[in-house]
Amino acid sequence: MPRKTHSSKAGRSHRDAYHHGDLRSALIEATEALLAERGLAGFSLREVARRSGVSPAAPAHHFGDAEGLLTAVATHAFEGLTGALEAGNARGGADPVARLREQGVGYVEFALRYPGRFGLMFRTGVAGVRKDAALEQAAQAAFAVLEDGVRALLAAPRPAPLSAAQWQALLAIWSIVHGFAHLAIAGQLDRAPPPGVGPQESGLRAVLAGLLEQQLRGLQRIAPSGARRAPGARRRAATSGSR
Amino acid sequence: MPRKTHSSKAGRSHRDAYHHGDLRSALIEATEALLAERGLAGFSLREVARRSGVSPAAPAHHFGDAEGLLTAVATHAFEGLTGALEAGNARGGADPVARLREQGVGYVEFALRYPGRFGLMFRTGVAGVRKDAALEQAAQAAFAVLEDGVRALLAAPRPAPLSAAQWQALLAIWSIVHGFAHLAIAGQLDRAPPPGVGPQESGLRAVLAGLLEQQLRGLQRIAPSGARRAPGARRRAATSGSR
DNA sequence: TGTACATCAGTGAACGCGCGTTCACTGATGTAC
DNA sequence: TGTACATCAGTGAACGCGCGTTCACTGATGTAC
Numbered sequence: 001m002p003r004k005t006h007s008s009k010a011g012r013s014h015r016d017a018y019h020h021g022d023l024r025s026a027l028i029e030a031t032e033a034l035l036a037e038r039g040l041a042g043f044s045l046r047e048v049a050r051r052s053g054v055s056p057a058a059p060a061h062h063f064g065d066a067e068g069l070l071t072a073v074a075t076h077a078f079e080g081l082t083g084a085l086e087a088g089n090a091r092g093g094a095d096p097v098a099r100l101r102e103q104g105v106g107y108v109e110f111a112l113r114y115p116g117r118f119g120l121m122f123r124t125g126v127a128g129v130r131k132d133a134a135l136e137q138a139a140q141a142a143f144a145v146l147e148d149g150v151r152a153l154l155a156a157p158r159p160a161p162l163s164a165a166q167w168q169a170l171l172a173i174w175s176i177v178h179g180f181a182h183l184a185i186a187g188q189l190d191r192a193p194p195p196g197v198g199p200q201e202s203g204l205r206a207v208l209a210g211l212l213e214q215q216l217r218g219l220q221r222i223a224p225s226g227a228r229r230a231p232g233a234r235r236r237a238a239t240s241g242s243r
Numbered sequence: 244m245p246r247k248t249h250s251s252k253a254g255r256s257h258r259d260a261y262h263h264g265d266l267r268s269a270l271i272e273a274t275e276a277l278l279a280e281r282g283l284a285g286f287s288l289r290e291v292a293r294r295s296g297v298s299p300a301a302p303a304h305h306f307g308d309a310e311g312l313l314t315a316v317a318t319h320a321f322e323g324l325t326g327a328l329e330a331g332n333a334r335g336g337a338d339p340v341a342r343l344r345e346q347g348v349g350y351v352e353f354a355l356r357y358p359g360r361f362g363l364m365f366r367t368g369v370a371g372v373r374k375d376a377a378l379e380q381a382a383q384a385a386f387a388v389l390e391d392g393v394r395a396l397l398a399a400p401r402p403a404p405l406s407a408a409q410w411q412a413l414l415a416i417w418s419i420v421h422g423f424a425h426l427a428i429a430g431q432l433d434r435a436p437p438p439g440v441g442p443q444e445s446g447l448r449a450v451l452a453g454l455l456e457q458q459l460r461g462l463q464r465i466a467p468s469g470a471r472r473a474p475g476a477r478r479r480a481a482t483s484g485s486r
Numbered sequence: 487t488g489t490a491c492a493t494c495a496g497t498g499a500a501c502g503c504g505c506g507t508t509c510a511c512t513g514a515t516g517t518a519c
Numbered sequence: 520t521g522t523a524c525a526t527c528a529g530t531g532a533a534c535g536c537g538c539g540t541t542c543a544c545t546g547a548t549g550t551a552c
Contacts, residue, residue, distance in 0.1 A: 019495060019547060041284040041371060045539060055497050066539070122429040128284060143434055168454050171423070171432070176415060179422025186365040189414070191386055211411050211418075218461040262514060262528060288506060298530050309506070
């Protein structure tokens with residue numbers, strides 16, 4: 001794509017009136033922006049085409065129909081989430097608690113940065129998004145990163161199946177980041193603001209990190225002995241959360 | 244409303260061709276059913292009128308416009324959630340852990356039983372639902388029940404403001420039930436089924452109760468000493484979660 | 487290096503549809519006397 | 520107890536609109552020779 005970097009709106013130059021360059025990506029981006037602005041109920045194929053500076057018939061060449069586009073967006077979103085979780089792992093270094101905590105921060109930051117994608121990802125089958133092998137695989141890949149993080153925390157490597165208590169731990173951490181993300185997007189976390197922390201997003205991030213730290217220390221107690229590290233961190237975790 | 248109990252579909256008798264009886268409630272119910280089936284993107288005022296056996300202009304007499312209807316549904320939903328949380332409190336008896344655990348179970352059961360309402364409640368402002376004093380008050384009332392449950396658990400009665408750690412505990416429990424509900428509705432919890440428990444809803448409920456029990460025992464540790472009860476329950480909580 | 491041609495990617499007009507809302511209306515109910 | 524009338528609650532036709540999708544088309548690109 002050497003020719004065209006400016007993903008313009010309607011006013012494309014005469015030079016490239018045809019052959020957009022990377023219309024497929026442009027349509028996906030426009031869809032994400034539209035979903036973030038108006039939600040799934042406000043999505044329309046024509047509006048996406050309009051924002052991409054393209055005729056209403058153009059998207060059909062790449063995605064078949066509206067469902068096809070939304071499914072591609074959801075798949076793309078899961079790939080992005082996988083990347084965010086892996087980046088969190090990297091940020092966390094060697095300590096499994098820190099790795100998983102940063103995965104959680106990455107999860108929520110992804111959801112807040114791309115609420116359009118996030119809202120779509122978990123709506124499979126209900127409306128608009130088609131069940132699709134590529135989509136399911138992308139979703140499974142993201143989940144696997146989280147599961148591996150919990151396995152490392154609990155010293156329960158693959159391929160052994162998780163025990164009931166281990167599965168419960170996985171579910172707890174997933175629920176907490178997923179719920180936090182939803183509540184933050186919905187603006188519900190301003191309902192009872194923390195004493196020391198303002199409603200800014202950076203404060204939110206610190207609260208989340210502290211919350212996860214405490215959560216993970218608790219979960220780690222169900223691991224076989226010897227799996228715990230950084231023993232001095234427990235007291236720190238109990239009082240962190242504000243700045 | 245002695246005359247008309249059967250909230251019928253299109254075929255109302257000639258007797259009550261006019262004056263539906265309780266059209267306002269019927270429209271709210273039809274909206275909830277439609278949202279559960281198709282999501283907000285599949286909602287339409289005409290379809291709701293059709294399902295209520297009424298002309299497309301009828302809803303305007305009660306709600307003004309489509310947004311008015313959706314706002315009323317969201318308000319009604321928050322009132323229902325408040326009721327579910329209070330019923331959980333009652334089920335839990337005197338033990339603050341049991342009370343809050345049952346609040347959480349009630350929260351998730353409400354979301355699973357009425358996914359249409361639940362999906363709408365936290366979408367305020369984004370699409371369709373109007374910001375409204377009655378709605379905000381209903382939302383605040385539901386939140387207050389949860390906050391009071393956490394205050395009881397942590398022996399932190401009103402009107403003292405919550406400390407950072409206490410606020411963190413409240414946020415953790417809210418996030419966990421909210422996230423669990425969303426994941427369950429999205430069908431994501433089948434992704435990694437628990438070893439002993441099937442994917443039936445009753446199994447889900449048991450998993451959630453176990454998860455919350457462990458969670459709340461952990462949170463309780465930040466309370467001032469003397470607030471803990473049922474001391475023998477801790478070991479039980481650690482191994483519950485299956486069946 | 488030049489030409490013929492197949493293929494690709496997007497056009498734009500057209501279709502039929504369901505939508506939210508309006509409007510003048512009308513049937514049923516309730517109240518005043 | 521009966522009648523006039525105001526009010527309430529719903530009708531149904533009509534409007535203009537934006538939608539998804541189709542269709543024959545055409546301009547640009549790439550390949551074969």
